[in-house]
Amino acid sequence: MYAKDGINRLGAFVLFITMVASRxxxxxxxxxxxxxxxxxxxxxxxxxxxxxxxxxxxxxxxxxxxxxxxxxxxxxxxxxxxxxxxxxxxxxxxxxxxxxxxxxxxxxxxxxxxxxxxxxxxxxxxxxxxxxxxxxxxxxxxxxxxxxxxxxxxxxxxxxxxxxxxxxxxxxxxxxxxxxxxxxxxxxxxxxxxxxxxxxxxxxxxxxxxxxxxxxxxxxxxxxxxxxxxxxxxxxxxxxxxxxxxxxxxxxxxxxxxxxxxxxxxxxxxxxxxxxxxxxxxxxxxxxxxxxxxxxxxxxxxxxxxTEVPDKGESTGVTPVGDFKHKFFNKTFSGNYHFGLNMTYSILKGRSGFVVTCEDDICCDVTYEFKYRDENEIFILSAVDETLFEPGIIHMQYCAVFKCSPDNTYSCNYTDISVNSVFADIKLQGYFDNGVVFPLVSTLHNNKLGKTEIKMDMEKYQFDEINAILHSNQLENPLLTAVVFNTVYNEESKTGASSNAPKQCQDVFIILPLLSMLLCQVYVS
The missing domain is CATH 3.60.110.10 (Carbon-nitrogen hydrolase)
Incomplete structure (x- = not known):
């Protein structure tokens, strides 16, 4: 009886802790x-x-x-x-x-x-x-x-x-x-x-x-x-x-x-x-x-x-290029992309394979297998390493897999989202300078009205920030784009700190802030 009561009390205690921890x-x-x-x-x-x-x-x-x-x-x-x-x-x-x-x-x-x-x-x-x-x-x-x-x-x-x-x-x-x-x-x-x-x-x-x-x-x-x-x-x-x-x-x-x-x-x-x-x-x-x-x-x-989300801790560093670019050789191309960015890219051929491409100081690789491949669609692995100064300052590096325009593979700057091919498995890795690394994934879904919608499918892929690896073998819909993106930063010098109000913290840095990728283009004069 005591043991049974003890178990019940323990269960109630665990339930209480769970309720408190969950908000x-x-x-x-x-x-x-x-x-x-x-x-x-x-x-x-x-x-x-x-x-x-x-x-x-x-x-x-x-x-x-x-x-x-x-x-x-x-x-x-x-x-x-x-x-x-x-x-x-x-x-x-x-x-x-x-x-x-x-x-x-x-x-x-x-x-x-x-x-x-x-x-x-x-x-x-x-x-x-x-x-x-x-x-x-x-x-x-x-x-x-x-x-x-x-x-x-x-x-x-x-x-x-x-x-x-x-x-x-x-x-x-x-x-x-x-x-x-x-x-x-x-x-x-x-x-x-x-x-x-x-x-x-x-x-x-x-x-x-x-x-x-x-x-x-x-x-x-x-x-x-x-x-x-x-x-x-x-x-x-x-x-x-x-x-x-x-x-x-x-x-x-x-x-x-x-x-x-x-x-x-x-x-x-x-x-x-x-x-x-x-x-x-x-x-x-x-x-x-x-x-x-x-x-x-x-x-x-x-x-x-x-709202009570466990803190995963801060990761540091990404996998450097090292001599990676000298170990693999496959046919690559150079072209222009949106906003006039230069990119180097390789074409994903066949139903499965391994492709590498490098641009300046970064390299990208992808291992892939298609569940269904539309033979009229051209997919590429692209690498971009670009520093922009106008109208803002940003040093961005990214590796991306996406469908390229069949009419103009050189530019790949289409805005059509009619993709049919579905990946059974895709593993994308970037080799970057030190920075803030993000996964950017989007797939295409048909809603109840038969219209195409863009979804993120967060639960369908895994992301290893330290090694800059994006991997999925669970995608069920056509892939619009898979990107491993890196905003390059330098460690800035901290010169002091002040706090003027509870819960509002201000740190003083000697910084030249890096500006983000082309997200918030507010048109002003």
Missing amino acids: KVKVAVYEHVVISPDDPEAYFTRQEAYQWMLKNLDVFVEQAKDAAKQGAKIIVFPEYGITGFDHSRNSIVPFLEDIPEASIDWNPCRDPERVENTLVLRNLSCIAQTNKIYVVANMGDIKKCDRNTDKTCPRDGRYQFNTNVVFDDEGKLIARYHKLNMYDETPLFDPAPTPEYVFFDTPFGQFGTIICFDIMQYYPTQVLLNRYGVRNLLVTSAMNVFLPFIVPLQMYAGLAKKNHINVIASNVRNALYQMAGSGIYGEGVQVSSNVNTTSMDGVLLVAELE
């Missing part, structure tokens, strides 16, 4: 069709600017209400979702607000007069308070500065920051994050003078937040995840879709897969700039919108996540 919550993202001024570079009064932003905020009100009705405890809105696009540095000024630090303990909805000229903050606070939901939104922050005392102060005497703000479910401002990695956004916005690592606690888990281009970078993203242990990442973005490689959903899923975290990402939907694709990704969870940029309907996504 599930419904989260939401809204993919917003942004409303921008008719002439964004025109002069606006503050009231005129606010009226334009109110058009977007009114949509946020309805979507937050809908998300809360579905049980969501937090909702994320996209980058540029309030201010809109195409402003100049001067024309955007009346759209900006001087956002205080979260440490001031302020609820704008309850105390709107405490900080002047903060109508947008008040609206967001009231959305959170009314619907009892955490709100993550993107807006513009303005800070005056003195060039005599601040060496990084812009010439016009003011900082303009691309900024995420977070409100708790009572409407209190609890976090503010200034974007670090800019792409085609200057001089509209200035990068944060020092990297900021912003995260906050909720009753249902700890969350951090970043913006678009930050996603593939060591600073701040990998530091936020590895040093501060953030396991749930809230992303606001304005990412373009350039098939077959640049698909926002690939980036979100790749980040979640690489770091064993949850990624909750809201993207803009914009036909002119081909922006679409929001998603919620985590262990056993893959919920996303489509990347059909011709569809101009907003999309609300709600999904349940387990």
Whole structure:
């Protein structure tokens, strides 16, 4: 009897521990069709600017209400979702607000007069308070500065920051994050003078937040995840879709897969700039919108996540090229790809094989076997090692397997996603310089309406970050692209640290930030 009772008590204890360790919550993202001024570079009064932003905020009100009705405890809105696009540095000024630090303990909805000229903050606070939901939104922050005392102060005497703000479910401002990695956004916005690592606690888990281009970078993203242990990442973005490689959903899923975290990402939907694709990704969870940029309907996504995700620890280094490139010889070609990038590639022949290709200082290899191969489709293994300086700085290296245009193998810059071939087994490996390595995988599925959709199939492949190996023998659908991507970085010198508020950490680095791959092409003047 004692032993039986002991077992029962032990079982109850284990159940209790499991319940405590498990924290599930419904989260939401809204993919917003942004409303921008008719002439964004025109002069606006503050009231005129606010009226334009109110058009977007009114949509946020309805979507937050809908998300809360579905049980969501937090909702994320996209980058540029309030201010809109195409402003100049001067024309955007009346759209900006001087956002205080979260440490001031302020609820704008309850105390709107405490900080002047903060109508947008008040609206967001009231959305959170009314619907009892955490709100993550993107807006513009303005800070005056003195060039005599601040060496990084812009010439016009003011900082303009691309900024995420977070409100708790009572409407209190609890976090503010200034974007670090800019792409085609200057001089509209200035990068944060020092990297900021912003995260906050909720009753249902700890969350951090970043913006678009930050996603593939060591600073701040990998530091936020590895040093501060953030396991749930809230992303606001304005990412373009350039098939077959640049698909926002690939980036979100790749980040979640690489770091064993949850990624909750809201993207803009914009036909002119081909922006679409929001998603919620985590262990056993893959919920996303489509990347059909011709569809101009907003999309609300709600999904349940387990927020207590074990920390896998930080991996270091990747497999170097060494003398690898001298051991194998097969016919390779050189060509141009999207954005004028140079690439070297080899053709995958037959139903199975092993192929190698090298470009500058990197090499790639793939072992493959087709389950079904359409003989009219040409697949290649490509290698890219490129440093870009305009309109941003990035040193990227990647290995990719994808279908090439049968009409022009030289360029392979098609945007057709009609792939029929299915791989039974594919093992792709990259030999890179030291950097941040991600898997990017997408397959094609037919939905109930018979239309083709792009899915990430995170559970259908494995990723070895240290050896930069992507492997799958479980794919059941045609492969759009498989990529092992590396953002090269150098270890930066740490010069000091400061902390101005609980859960908001700022480290000062002497850095030349590497900018991310061509994800968030915001068109500004």
